[in-house]
Amino acid sequence: MKKNQVTITDIAKELNVSPSTVSRALHDSPFISEERKREILDFAKKMNYRPNQLALSLLNKRTKILGVIVPEITSYYFSTAINGIQDKVGDFGYKLMISQSNESFEEEIRLMEAMSLVRVDGFLISPSSNTVDFDHIKTIKESGFPLIIFDRDCHGLDVDKVVVDDYSGAFDAVNYLVKTGCKRIAHITGSSNLSTTKHRRQGYLDALLENGLNIQDELIIFGEDSTSETGVDGMKSLFNLEKLPDAVFCYNDAIAIGAMSVIRERDILIPDQISLVGFDDEPYSTYFKPSLTSVWQPVYDLGVLSAKILLDQLNSDIDQNEYRHEILKPELVIRNSSKQL
Structure with missing residues (x-):
């Protein structure tokens, strides 16, 4: 049989005092003697009393819980971002x-x-990746x-945002x-709905044009x-x-690894005949043969900064009229799947 949790009322009955007296003692009220307070606290500890967090949250109008929704939890990218969020909010007593x-x-x-x-x-x-309408977020x-x-x-939603400069x-x-001599560079994209896909594809296109190379539609594969x-x-x-292309720029490392297996x-030969570049710099990238050149993203910092901005909102009594749009810079990590300069 499940044992019922000890309540303030239970303690009050055992000590023959009122529930309000127990509550004052538990909240260190000055309107109760130190002797009585010590008696109640000692008994509460002996009975393994635990405060009702739901009741406290209703009283304080704060649950100290933050909701985090991500496309997937198990990936390195989002698990690292969640670590950053948790490390930041944990210092302020919040749970996720x-x-x-x-x-x-x-x-x-x-x-x-x-x-x-x-x-x-x-x-x-x-x-x-299938969220194209934002009415639920606005609500x-x-x-x-x-x-x-x-x-x-x-795009078009007025809220605080923290992203990486995918472009x-x-x-x-x-x-x-x-710069390493590749002229016929292909691109395998991600889901067409994602802002990250659009920004990375535009970066690919503009880099070709900047270097005087023609855009060839046959080299763009839409995933x-x-x-x-x-x-x-x-x-x-x-x-x-x-x-064949002489290089392939992939939307992310997972796509690059799939492409590498086919090559x-x-x-x-990689990179002698085809250079290969991914995006995300997943931890496994360095262990493939050849090791994968990839774009590193400051994912942990992304989580920390997102959490900091949310905490700033929670601690502000001012109505928000302007919104922050923070963009973190990524970095290209050169490994053996691409030719060296």
């Missing part, structure tokens, strides 16, 4: 309620509604919940490939998602062309 949308727009809406019902103090959200914000969008932008990361990667399977299918499509199956 973490859920994943699994790239589902409908699930994202359900999660936000559920978290609002348990009255989280605020939200940190990285939208799903939550208009209901008075502080809210931060991180990693993936929601400059892609531009630098492709510019580097050109449906960001998995290794997309890299496999995309690379197979490129092998069907009459002339190696065809006995094509």
Whole structure:
């Protein structure tokens, strides 16, 4: 049988005092003698009394819980961002309620509604790849919940945002490939709905134009998602062309790894015949043969800064009229899958 949790009323009955007297002692009220206070506290400790956090949160109008919604929890990228968030908010006594949308727009809406019902103090959200309508986010914000969008932008939505400069990361990667002598550079994209996909594709295009290279539509392979399977299918499509690319810039490392497996199956040398560059700089990138050149993102800092801005909102009594749009800079990490300058 489950043992019931000890309450203030239980303590009051045992000590033959009123519940209000017990409550005053537990909250260190000056309106109770030190002797009586010590007696009540000692007995409460003996009975393993634990305060009702839900009742306290209703009293204080704060739950000290923040809702975090990400597309997936298990990936290195989002788990690292969550670590940054947790390290920052933990110092201020906050806990996280973490859920994943699994790239589902409908699930994202359900999660936000559920978290609002348990009255989280605020939200940190990285939208799903299928989120193209932001009415649910506007509703939550208009209901008075502080809210931060991180990693993936929601164009036209007036909220605080923290993202990485995907455009400059892609531009630098492709510019580097050109400087190493590559002229026919392909690109395998991620999901077309994502702001990150659009920004990285634009960086790729502008780097080609900046270096006087023509944009060839046949070299741009549009992926449906960001998995290794997309890299496999995309690379197979490129092998069907009459002339192979001499480099492939991939939306992320997972796609690059899929592409690498196809290249190696065809006995094509990397980087001698085809250079390969990913994006994210996942920890496993350095262990592949050859090790993967990739664009490193300051993901932990992304989480920390997102959390800091949300804490600033929570501690401010001023109505928000201006919104922060913080953009963190990535960095190209050169390894053996691309030619050296």
